[in-house]
Amino acid sequence: MTPLSAFTSAAALPRLEAVDSIDVASVKSRFPLLQREIDNAPIHYLDSANSSQKPIEVIDAMSTFMKTSYAPINRSAYRLAAEATDAYESARARIARFVNAGSPDEIVFVKNATEALNLVAQSWGGAHLNAGDVVVLTHMEHHANIVPWHIMAARQGIELRWVPLTADGQLDLTDLDRLLDGAKVFAFTAMSNVLGTITPVAELCAAAHAAGALAVVDACQYVPHNVTDVQVWDADFAAFSSHKLCGPSGIGALWGRAELLDATPPFLGGGNMIADVRLDGYTPAPVPAKFEAGTPPITEVIGFGAAVDFLNEIGMERIHTHERELTAYALSSLAERFGGDIRMHGPANPALRGGVLSFAFRDLHPHDVSQVLDQRNVCVRAGHHCAKPLMRVLDVAATVRASWYLYNDRDDIDAMADALDGASDIFGF
Amino acid sequence: MPGLEDLYREIILDHYRTPRNRGELPIPPASVAQGHNPLCGDEITVYLQIDNDTVTDVKVGGQGCSISQSSASMMSQAVKGRSVADVKALVRRFKGMMSIEDTSGDGDDANTNPDDRPDLGDLEALQGVVKFPVRIKCATLAWNTLLDALDRPV
Numbered sequence: 001m002t003p004l005s006a007f008t009s010a011a012a013l014p015r016l017e018a019v020d021s022i023d024v025a026s027v028k029s030r031f032p033l034l035q036r037e038i039d040n041a042p043i044h045y046l047d048s049a050n051s052s053q054k055p056i057e058v059i060d061a062m063s064t065f066m067k068t069s070y071a072p073i074n075r076s077a078y079r080l081a082a083e084a085t086d087a088y089e090s091a092r093a094r095i096a097r098f099v100n101a102g103s104p105d106e107i108v109f110v111k112n113a114t115e116a117l118n119l120v121a122q123s124w125g126g127a128h129l130n131a132g133d134v135v136v137l138t139h140m141e142h143h144a145n146i147v148p149w150h151i152m153a154a155r156q157g158i159e160l161r162w163v164p165l166t167a168d169g170q171l172d173l174t175d176l177d178r179l180l181d182g183a184k185v186f187a188f189t190a191m192s193n194v195l196g197t198i199t200p201v202a203e204l205c206a207a208a209h210a211a212g213a214l215a216v217v218d219a220c221q222y223v224p225h226n227v228t229d230v231q232v233w234d235a236d237f238a239a240f241s242s243h244k245l246c247g248p249s250g251i252g253a254l255w256g257r258a259e260l261l262d263a264t265p266p267f268l269g270g271g272n273m274i275a276d277v278r279l280d281g282y283t284p285a286p287v288p289a290k291f292e293a294g295t296p297p298i299t300e301v302i303g304f305g306a307a308v309d310f311l312n313e314i315g316m317e318r319i320h321t322h323e324r325e326l327t328a329y330a331l332s333s334l335a336e337r338f339g340g341d342i343r344m345h346g347p348a349n350p351a352l353r354g355g356v357l358s359f360a361f362r363d364l365h366p367h368d369v370s371q372v373l374d375q376r377n378v379c380v381r382a383g384h385h386c387a388k389p390l391m392r393v394l395d396v397a398a399t400v401r402a403s404w405y406l407y408n409d410r411d412d413i414d415a416m417a418d419a420l421d422g423a424s425d426i427f428g429f
Numbered sequence: 430m431p432g433l434e435d436l437y438r439e440i441i442l443d444h445y446r447t448p449r450n451r452g453e454l455p456i457p458p459a460s461v462a463q464g465h466n467p468l469c470g471d472e473i474t475v476y477l478q479i480d481n482d483t484v485t486d487v488k489v490g491g492q493g494c495s496i497s498q499s500s501a502s503m504m505s506q507a508v509k510g511r512s513v514a515d516v517k518a519l520v521r522r523f524k525g526m527m528s529i530e531d532t533s534g535d536g537d538d539a540n541t542n543p544d545d546r547p548d549l550g551d552l553e554a555l556q557g558v559v560k561f562p563v564r565i566k567c568a569t570l571a572w573n574t575l576l577d578a579l580d581r582p583v
Contacts (some may be wrong), residue, residue, distance in 0.1 A: 365493065365494035365495060366469070366494075367469050367471075367493075367494035367496075367564075367567065368494050368495050368496075371433070371436065371561070371564070372433065375433055382469060383468055383469040383470055384469065384470035388470065391470060397469075397470045397471060397472070397492050397493075398469050398470045398471070426433060426437055427437075427442065427445075427495070
């Protein structure tokens with residue numbers, strides 16, 4: 001492997017040319033990890049739906065911040081602290097623009113999308129949901145948008161209803177109005193982390209509002225790969241993570257409409273989230289500080305901001321188009337090569353999905369498939385993908401999942417297909 | 430990386446393709462335990478019939494990868510006919526081979542006369558799993574479930 005110290009600053013790396021399609025070789029050259037070799041061969045990283053790799057711009061932004069500008073935010077009077085606070089708030093403003101939030105104050109920094117959804121379920125839900133109230137979810141949700149509501153069901157006696165799926169892995173909206181009747185919340189994913197299905201978010205938000213319910217969007221898979229506009233969606237809350245969009249782990253965002261965040265009690269109590277504390281009680285700070293108790297992951301917020309800048313420079317529309325082309329290539333080339341030996345889940349039409357492909361290969365267990373693929377440096381996820389209810393709907397214990405991003409190309413898909421051939425040889429099926 | 434031939438030995442693939450002692454036992458008199466690998470979703474069910482402190486029958490249900498299934502199959506062959514104390518010693522030996530120190534159960538393998546230690550036999554084929562640390566949980570799933578079944582009162 002090449003040691004990380006061998007990589008120089010961003011200035012030494014080639015710039016991306018302004019062309020319509022993505023120059024993958026050029027993009028890839030900005031990701032130090034993707035220059036690494038294992039067993040003297042390149043890495044085919046097909047696990048970006050799990051977590052994405054990091055460009056040198058993000059790594060440098062975090063490193064430079066720690067080397068030259070690190071200081072606590074929001075509480076000290078010296079210039080360095082003011083500079084760090086400005087950098088932190090500048091990242092919030094750029095992230096707000098990235099999803100077209102109404103104002104930077106509508107972006108709350110949290111650990112990840114999981115924490116964002118827990119905040120909504122427990123804090124908003126804790127104040128506004130009562131026994132018998134209905135929350136509607138879908139069969140394709142990640143555990144992060146299921147378990148927080150199960151917790152609320154156990155704690156406050158709310159009722160959960162489920163939107164089922166069609167045979168090709170889209171939401172079956174036939175009975176949506178009946179399911180939403182009397183509901184207080186409709187919480188759904190914008191893009192399935194297993195099936196790749198992109199859901200009709202604006203339509204679902206409108207249906208929720210027509211029923212008098214809030215629309216809570218798990219946008220964790222969607223935001224890294226598409227142009228996101230929470231105002232066009234007309235959503236109420238949306239959750240996403242930095243680590244899936246080329247930024248560091250340990251930081252994510254909850255977007256919420258200002259009046260809803262105002263009406264949501266604090267999630268965690270402590271420093272920074274207060275206006276006043278007395279012996280007999282406290283007064284919370286205004287949003288977003290109200291939800292940011294304690295010293296936050298400051299350097300990670302700087303990296304999150306740098307990741308958004310990086311994606312903006314390349315262009316979200318180009319990224320989306322590139323991934324859709326790869327999806328179309330994967331669906332057709334794998335079907336052509338393996339026929340009935342490969343069973344691919346999710347919509348057959350690449351326009352209805354993002355760059356995520358779950359599949360079963362012959363009778364091989366996904367764990368064994370990923371072991372064999374790893375031998376060829378093809379990194380895929382095998383397992384239930386934190387979506388066990390969906391696994392039961394699909395009637396499988398687990399799947400192999402390959403997922404791509406702006407740094408992948410057809411070579412990666414072909415390498416996976418070649419490695420799948422090797423898997424059949426070993427198991428003699 | 431070590432070669433896949435260290436992991437997928439022929440005897441492992443044989444037990445995977447033709448698992449032994451698949452099925453269920455009536456409860457009671459048998460005891461049962463279910464194990465999950467929360468990472469990959471594999472599930473295994475172990476049924477144990479114990480008479481006079483001896484495992485007289487064992488059946489295995491559930492689904493999983495080649496390593497978890499072959500380990501369960503070989504485990505079922507290895508424990509049938511053994512005393513409960515012997516089975517616990519075998520679990521400790523197996524987990525020791527998987528580089529896991531097991532302090533649960535009674536007795537100490539180190540104090541046992543080497544001649545009395547249960548022979549791992551075919552199970553030695555799973556030795557290669559240690560070179561692939563993420564798969565150790567697959568290999569030990571059936572054994573942890575077996576321990577649970579031993580502890581369940583009928």
